[in-house]
Amino acid sequence: MGLLEPDVRYGRVVRVAVSQTLDDLKVAGQRVLLRADLNVPVRDGKVTDLTRLERLVPTIRELSDKGARVIVLSHFDRPKGKIVPELSLRPIAQALGVVLGRPVGFAEDCIGPEAARIVDAMQGGDVAVLENTRFHPGEEENDPAFAKALAQLADIYVNDAFSVSHRAHASTEGVAKLLPSYAGRLMQAELTALEQALGNPARPVAAIVAGSKVSTKLELLTNLVGKVDILVIGGAMANTFLAAQGHDVGKSLQEKDLHATALQILKTAKEKGCDIILPQDVVVAKTFAANVPTEVVGVDAIPADSMALDVGPATVAAFIKRLPEIKTIIWNGPLGAFETKPFDAATNELAEAIAKATDEGKIVSVGGGGDTVSALKLAGVHHRMSYLSSAGGAFLEWMEGKILPGVEVLSAGLSNMG
Ligand code: ADP
Ligand code: MG
Numbered sequence: 322m323g324l325l326e327p328d329v330r331y332g333r334v335v336r337v338a339v340s341q342t343l344d345d346l347k348v349a350g351q352r353v354l355l356r357a358d359l360n361v362p363v364r365d366g367k368v369t370d371l372t373r374l375e376r377l378v379p380t381i382r383e384l385s386d387k388g389a390r391v392i393v394l395s396h397f398d399r400p401k402g403k404i405v406p407e408l409s410l411r412p413i414a415q416a417l418g419v420v421l422g423r424p425v426g427f428a429e430d431c432i433g434p435e436a437a438r439i440v441d442a443m444q445g446g447d448v449a450v451l452e453n454t455r456f457h458p459g460e461e462e463n464d465p466a467f468a469k470a471l472a473q474l475a476d477i478y479v480n481d482a483f484s485v486s487h488r489a490h491a492s493t494e495g496v497a498k499l500l501p502s503y504a505g506r507l508m509q510a511e512l513t514a515l516e517q518a519l520g521n522p523a524r525p526v527a528a529i530v531a532g533s534k535v536s537t538k539l540e541l542l543t544n545l546v547g548k549v550d551i552l553v554i555g556g557a558m559a560n561t562f563l564a565a566q567g568h569d570v571g572k573s574l575q576e577k578d579l580h581a582t583a584l585q586i587l588k589t590a591k592e593k594g595c596d597i598i599l600p601q602d603v604v605v606a607k608t609f610a611a612n613v614p615t616e617v618v619g620v621d622a623i624p625a626d627s628m629a630l631d632v633g634p635a636t637v638a639a640f641i642k643r644l645p646e647i648k649t650i651i652w653n654g655p656l657g658a659f660e661t662k663p664f665d666a667a668t669n670e671l672a673e674a675i676a677k678a679t680d681e682g683k684i685v686s687v688g689g690g691g692d693t694v695s696a697l698k699l700a701g702v703h704h705r706m707s708y709l710s711s712a713g714g715a716f717l718e719w720m721e722g723k724i725l726p727g728v729e730v731l732s733a734g735l736s737n738m739g
Contacts, residue, residue, distance in 0.1 A: 481505025486727025
């Protein structure tokens with residue numbers, strides 16, 4: 322099961338916020354400005370992880386095969402509005418060519434005569450990458466003049482960069498107002514999967530929210546208690562909840578100033594009929610290092626000199642026992658300090674159980690978040706989830722119930738363009 326076919330897997334196509342997809346698009350001979358996310362990890366001028374580029378291939382190939390001139394637009398890192406030669410997209414354009422198996426051109430500027438020269442020379446089916454949009458201050462300022470300069474290069478705008486669509490920048494929002502705008506295949510897949518998980522999910526829905534801090538996920542927790550039937554809280558953020566309830570959490574990572582907030586979330590959950598599952602046991606250690614001696618204790622018996630670094634086996638077993646009643650699972654945040662063994666155990670065990678239920682067609686499972694993706698890759702189940710979002714911040718904002726400007730503008734375009 323590929324990550325790009327969520328609607329095939331579920332046997333029904335869910336209406337997403339964006340109605341204009343590549344299905345509706347005639348592009349032969351047209352100049353298509355494609356906002357992609359080429360912000361890939363690079364070391365010594367070499368791309369170290371090709372995943373993001375590989376996931377762009379379906380959209381680029383489809384546009385190119387239909388005869389479009391595909392002009393790829395992206396930011397890279399944070400040059401802060403200045404030209405920083407080390408942050409050029411040139412090596413990434415090259416890597417994209419390799420992944421695509423086709424030549425990919427490159428323009429040394431994303432607007433102006435240099436960009437126009439490259440675009441004018443393109444034939445139908447050609448692909449070219451324009452230089453880093455963030456070399457211009459107008460990108461992050463969403464300057465209308467800069468957006469207009471981008472729009473002048475093309476006839477049609479396609480956004481395939483869900484991962485940057487929580488930012489109202491010129492290349493994600495401004496330009497979409499100036500050209501007929503469409504969602505690319507990756508954007509479409511992401512929106513379809515997320516709509517399925519949160520918009521109109523098969524119930525009961527369970528969310529697993531874990532990770533290090535309550536403070537970074539406050540809006541997420543608050544939104545989810547009103548939407549899901551079961552909320553599992555794990556990771557270090559569970560310590561804050563346990564401490565708020567009066568448990569002594571020893572030296573565990575927790576946020577003392579958020580006890581009242583934690584209790585408020587529990588109260589809201591109760592009012593809304595959301596069943597909260599907190600750890601009943603935890604894995605503790607006296608020091609935080611790989612393969613140190615550990616102990617499993619009940620949450621009432623955390624020693625004063627120890628810290629909880631993972632949720633315990635009884636907690637995981639209790640949740641796994643409830644899996645058969647659940648139809649949809651949304652997962653953000655590792656259950657323990659998974660980067661250090663053996664504190665990856667609970668995450669791995671739950672990941673396997675969820676992957677198995679997904680394999681058997683019993684649940685729809687959607688995950689996302691920077692560390693969550695790493696943890697599920699380490700657990701070896703990333704291809705067995707229904708959908709795993711690599712969108713990081715945009716995925717979290719979607720889960721928080723926020724409107725993403727780069728997505729909203731695609732739907733709004735429908736009424737503007739008629
Ligand atoms: P994501 O990036 O998927 O949104 P977070 O950044 O919120 O996830 O959380 C992941 C981090 O939480 C990891 O670095 C992990 O080590 C840490 N973490 C989880 N549980 C614990 C714990 N009990 N003690 C310390 N750190 C923890
Ligand atoms: Mg993180």
